[in-house]
Amino acid sequence: MAWVYLILAGGFEVFGVIGMNRVLKYKNFQAYTVLFGGFIFSFSFLTLAMQTLPSGLSYAVWTGIGTIGGTLVGMFFYGEAKDWKRLLCIGTILSAIIGLKLTS
Template sequence: MYWMFLVLAGCFEVCGVINLKLTEGFTKLKPTLFFFLFMGLSLLFLSLSLVEVPISIGYGIWTGIGASGSVLLGMFLFNEPKNWKKLALVGGIIACIISLKVVS
């Protein structure tokens, strides 16, 4: 269950970052509210996961999910540049996330 909390925390972080982009410098109310909601949920689920998951593993996985998810969604939702190098590097982050889970 704690690992599921960690995955949820990472997914909510990605949702928060996407809404951060949509706030346009906190000038748009709806995305600003969603940003705070998603980031609050992200931190809540991260804190719940850290009851059982070591912080060295949990924080690394949480930031990895957030980073890789943000890069991928940035490419597909906001037409950020896409190339094989960027995708390969995101693949490396995902491989590291999986490796952290395996060794824990």
């Protein structure tokens, strides 16, 4: 169950990042709700995951999921570059997350 919490924490971190982008553009209540809600849920699920999983592993996977998710959101919704170098780096991070899961 801890891994489910950790994946949820990373997913909600992506919502927090989306909220940051929305706050920069709109500065309305909905944007702030997405920002704060995303990060509150993210930290809550991270805390639950860290009750079972080691903190270093949890933090590494959490930031990796957030990095991949934030990059993909930027590429597909905000017009950021979609070149092969970025995709290679995403694949490298994903491989590291899978490696951490397999060794824990």
